[in-house]
Amino acid sequence: MVHIQSLDPTASPLDYYGWELRRQREAHGLKQSQLGEIIFCTGSLVGQIETTKKVPTRDFSERVDAALGTDGLFSRLIGLVLRSQLPTWFQPYAEMEAKAAYISTYQAQLVYGLLQTEEYARAVLATGTSDDLEGLVGARMERQRVLEREQPPLTCVVLDEAVLLRPVGGREVMRRQLAHLLEFADHRSVHVQVLPNKAGAHASLDGAFNLLRFDDHPDVIYTEDLISGHMTADSATIREAFRRYARLQAAALSVEDSAGLITRVMEERYGDDSPTNELAMA
8 A cells, every 4th residue: 555645734835835736636637657747757756846855946836837727826836935945044034135125235255145056056055064955056046036026126246356266166167157247247237346356455354244125114234154144124233234335335346347357257267278276165
């Protein structure tokens, strides 16, 4: 007798997704292998998603909706599922980020999450301790959908030059990541500036931070330490953060000159003719 794992659909978004997938599949009289054939995957993968052993992707969800005629149900659920894969301490920030009208960030070590390529994100997240790397990568890619909204947030990013020079994932990964940054050079709502090494001491030597502004909510600032994140709407802290950010932007290269520096680093450090860089992780 085949043992069918029972799920509590109220336990988590992932449990609800798996429970609903099984319910809809059975309602259509399909075996896991049959649904797999229709959506171009294995029946084993369908079963693993139904039992929460694998986290679904957005592509999988859209295929299921098309196959089962579920009117976008799984495409709507996948956002909740992927956000639930984020660390618990990060989820409140991700929810606020998704609602922001204006994002400004200074990053001293890494490319900002909303601008990371999937392979760069995977290399970054692989340095952590989570057993579900693919779930974390999927969640990071899902966060980036905020930039695809009909009215995306105005996003201003200041990257320390060190971010460009640190070969996260290796040369090819970095080349593609820098090429991705260049795609934002003429973007209407994303502005990327580089703070050059020659700027010397600057207004945020003590680390990275993100500022979020909203149409109907107080501004917040987000920072991270080694193991967690911190978010506050304290007015004095916000004022100081915006003062520092203005100074960082003033010290950074213009968007145009930043694109020139990114291009130069991409070609000279990560180009086909550049010396081979050893694999490195942030």
